[in-house]
Amino acid sequence: MELVRTQVGFGPRVPGREGHAAQLAWMVAHLDSAGVEVQTDTFTHVTTTGDTLHLTNVLARAKPEATRRILLLTHWDTRPISDNATDPALRSTPIPGANDGASGTAILMELAGLLEGTPPPMGVDLLFVDGEDYGDYGAGDMLLGAKHYAEKLPPPGPGRPIYGVLLDMVGDVDPRFPVEPTSVQYAQPVVRKVWDAARRLGYSKFFPDAAGQDIADDHIPLLNAGLPTVDVIDFSYGPGNSWWHTPEDTPEHVSPSTLGMVGQVVTELIYSGG
Numbered sequence: 001m002e003l004v005r006t007q008v009g010f011g012p013r014v015p016g017r018e019g020h021a022a023q024l025a026w027m028v029a030h031l032d033s034a035g036v037e038v039q040t041d042t043f044t045h046v047t048t049t050g051d052t053l054h055l056t057n058v059l060a061r062a063k064p065e066a067t068r069r070i071l072l073l074t075h076w077d078t079r080p081i082s083d084n085a086t087d088p089a090l091r092s093t094p095i096p097g098a099n100d101g102a103s104g105t106a107i108l109m110e111l112a113g114l115l116e117g118t119p120p121p122m123g124v125d126l127l128f129v130d131g132e133d134y135g136d137y138g139a140g141d142m143l144l145g146a147k148h149y150a151e152k153l154p155p156p157g158p159g160r161p162i163y164g165v166l167l168d169m170v171g172d173v174d175p176r177f178p179v180e181p182t183s184v185q186y187a188q189p190v191v192r193k194v195w196d197a198a199r200r201l202g203y204s205k206f207f208p209d210a211a212g213q214d215i216a217d218d219h220i221p222l223l224n225a226g227l228p229t230v231d232v233i234d235f236s237y238g239p240g241n242s243w244w245h246t247p248e249d250t251p252e253h254v255s256p257s258t259l260g261m262v263g264q265v266v267t268e269l270i271y272s273g274g
């Protein structure tokens, strides 16, 4: 929860803004001090409106020598506009991104230290992608970091992760993680692993074996690249998802116990052998 507050404290982590640069420096320093191997991958994207975005994916690798690896990913950038705000005057303001951006990032940052302290049975790649939430869904200015990572993914073999687990919007005070249908369609065995890990911990009430809605998220470019990846997402943030992409996406609407639960589920997944 402290890691969520720290991120929100940087201000909007929107490409080109001060908070974005501050967050990037903080992430690299935090991961470095955790002891994991850190790589940054900076690239540019020209948007449909002609703006050039400078984006950076951060990859932290635990047990870098291991050939059998899994990937956990999340986006660290935040949305420049509050399109869903009820007050039209607020729609041009950036979201605070406590849940949509900071929650998954906080969990993976915390996990970095854990993985260094207690070596996992396989290599674990923690990927923090940039530019997930920048533009319009239809325009192609979304999921930019995941697309960039997917383009550079090596062919199947040693060193390439065998599957991926995406965390997005994982801090709601009222958590519910139904199964995301595209994940089931293309990565059913991985869905089974994650939801079974939740069940072993007694969290089936929050991770029901029920279908949620299809989500256009960072798992899609990875699925397209042939890497089976599931989306762990709670797409019911506030009453009727009314806090999503609004100024209401604040730390008060994020719960330490939800962050803890999701962190435990991925920890169980890893230490039970992946």
Ligand SMILES: [Zn+2]
Pocket: 079, 100, 133, 245
């Ligand atoms: Zn978003």
